[in-house]
Amino acid sequence: EQYYRCRFSYFLQYVLRIRPRRRAELSPLESGSLVHYILEHVMRRAGAEFPRLAPEELARLAGEVADQYVAENMPAAGRRFAYLxxxxxxxxxxLLAYLQAEQAQSLFHPAAFEQEIGTGEGAVPPLTLRTPEGRTVQVxxxxxxxxxxxxxxxxxLRVVDYKTGNKAFSLDEVYxxxxTQMLLYLxxxxxxxxxxxxxxVAAGVLYLAGDPVLKTGSRAEAAAAPVYKVDGLVLNDELVVRGMDRDATGMFVPFAFGKDGAPRASAKLASLEKLGNIEKHLDALVVEMARGLYAGEIDAVPLRTAAHCPCDVCDYRPVCLHEDGRGETSVQAPKDVFETRADACKAQGEGNI
Known part of the structure; x- marks a missing residue:
C-alpha cells in the first residue's frame, strides 16, 4: 500500500529504514497501538467467556491491560498523559461492549490474534510470487x-482489522x-x-473504526453510546451473511438489509468469482511492485485520493521537497471494477447496483 501511495516514501521507510524521532506522548499513532493492545489482550484473556463478561468486569480487564502497556512502554508519563x-x-x-454484542449473535469467532504471515515459528507461509525475470517476491x-x-x-475465514479514525474501503482504491493489506492476508x-x-473459504475482510468521529450535537448525544462503523468486503453467500449478522440488523456488516431481510445490492458484497478477480489483480500488483523496485523506480509520485494527498501527513516531505499539484496521480479505476458480466447482469436485474 505504501509503495503505491508513494514509491519514494516506501523506499525511505522500508529500504533505507529512516525513522523520524517521536516524542513520548499519546499521539494518534501511539493511541492506535494501545487500542490494538487492549482489544487483543482482553479478548485473549477472556476467551470463550468474552461475550458473557459483566460491564464492570470488562472495564476492569481493559484498565488492567492498559496500565500494563503504559508501565512497559511509557513509565515516566505525566498527569496529562494519565488523563488521556x-x-x-x-x-x-x-468498543469492547460492542464487540461483545457482535460476538453474542455471530457464528464467526476469533481463532487467532496477531497472526504472523511469514517464515517464523507458528507463522502462516507468506504469499510467494515470481516476476517474469525469475525473481522471487514474498508478502x-x-x-x-x-x-x-x-x-x-x-x-x-474472516480477517478483522481495528482502525483509529475513519477508514473508507474502496474497490477503486484497491485497483x-x-x-490491499487485509485482502492479501485473507x-x-x-x-x-x-x-x-x-x-x-475466504468469507471477507472487515474494518472496524475503534474511535468513531462524533458529529456536532448536544451534550446528551455526545454522552450516548457511539455508533461503530463497519466497512470492508463480504462474500455474497447467505450462510456467510447470516453468520455475521444473524438478525439482519446491518450493525455488524458493511451493507444494509431490505424489509424482506435480504442484503441490498452493494459493492461491499462479492461473489467467489469477483473475489477471484481481485486476487489475480493483487498478485499482478505485487509482481509489478517487485519489478519496479528492482528497476530502481522510486520517484516521488504521490497517489491522491478523494480524501487527501499522502504528502499532507508524510514524515519525509522535507526530504523529497514535493510541491503540491506537481508530479501527482489520482485514483482511477474502470466502472464496476472487478465485477464479472454475470454479477453486473444480476445487479441490473435487481434494479439496484
Whole structure:
C-alpha cells in the first residue's frame, strides 16, 4: 500500500529504514497501538467467556491491560498523559461492549490474534510470487484478528482489522494498490493455511473504526453510546451473511438489509468469482511492485485520493521537497471494477447496483 501511495516514501521507510524521532506522548499513532493492545489482550484473556463478561468486569480487564502497556512502554508519563489514558480506557470499554454484542449473535469467532504471515515459528507461509525475470517476491505481515465459522465441512475465514479514525474501503482504491493489506492476508490464509483450517473459504475482510468521529450535537448525544462503523468486503453467500449478522440488523456488516431481510445490492458484497478477480489483480500488483523496485523506480509520485494527498501527513516531505499539484496521480479505476458480466447482469436485474 505504501509503495503505491508513494514509491519514494516506501523506499525511505522500508529500504533505507529512516525513522523520524517521536516524542513520548499519546499521539494518534501511539493511541492506535494501545487500542490494538487492549482489544487483543482482553479478548485473549477472556476467551470463550468474552461475550458473557459483566460491564464492570470488562472495564476492569481493559484498565488492567492498559496500565500494563503504559508501565512497559511509557513509565515516566505525566498527569496529562494519565488523563488521556483514562479517557481512552473508557472509549475502548465501550468498543469492547460492542464487540461483545457482535460476538453474542455471530457464528464467526476469533481463532487467532496477531497472526504472523511469514517464515517464523507458528507463522502462516507468506504469499510467494515470481516476476517474469525469475525473481522471487514474498508478502509478509501480521493480522490483527482471524475469525472462523465452521459449517458443512468448510472453514469460512474472516480477517478483522481495528482502525483509529475513519477508514473508507474502496474497490477503486484497491485497483490502484490501496486498501490491499487485509485482502492479501485473507487470500494468503485461504491458500497457505490449509493445515490449520480445514477446507478454508475466504468469507471477507472487515474494518472496524475503534474511535468513531462524533458529529456536532448536544451534550446528551455526545454522552450516548457511539455508533461503530463497519466497512470492508463480504462474500455474497447467505450462510456467510447470516453468520455475521444473524438478525439482519446491518450493525455488524458493511451493507444494509431490505424489509424482506435480504442484503441490498452493494459493492461491499462479492461473489467467489469477483473475489477471484481481485486476487489475480493483487498478485499482478505485487509482481509489478517487485519489478519496479528492482528497476530502481522510486520517484516521488504521490497517489491522491478523494480524501487527501499522502504528502499532507508524510514524515519525509522535507526530504523529497514535493510541491503540491506537481508530479501527482489520482485514483482511477474502470466502472464496476472487478465485477464479472454475470454479477453486473444480476445487479441490473435487481434494479439496484
Amino acid at each position: 489514558v483514562e479517557r481512552l480506557k473508557r472509549g475502548v470499554t465501550r 509478509q505481515g501480521k493480522i490483527d484478528r482471524v475469525d472462523v465459522m465452521e459449517r458443512e465441512g468448510r472453514t469460512y 490502484c494498490g490501496l486498501n 487470500f494468503t490464509l485461504r491458500s497457505n493455511a490449509a493445515q490449520v483450517y480445514k477446507n478454508p
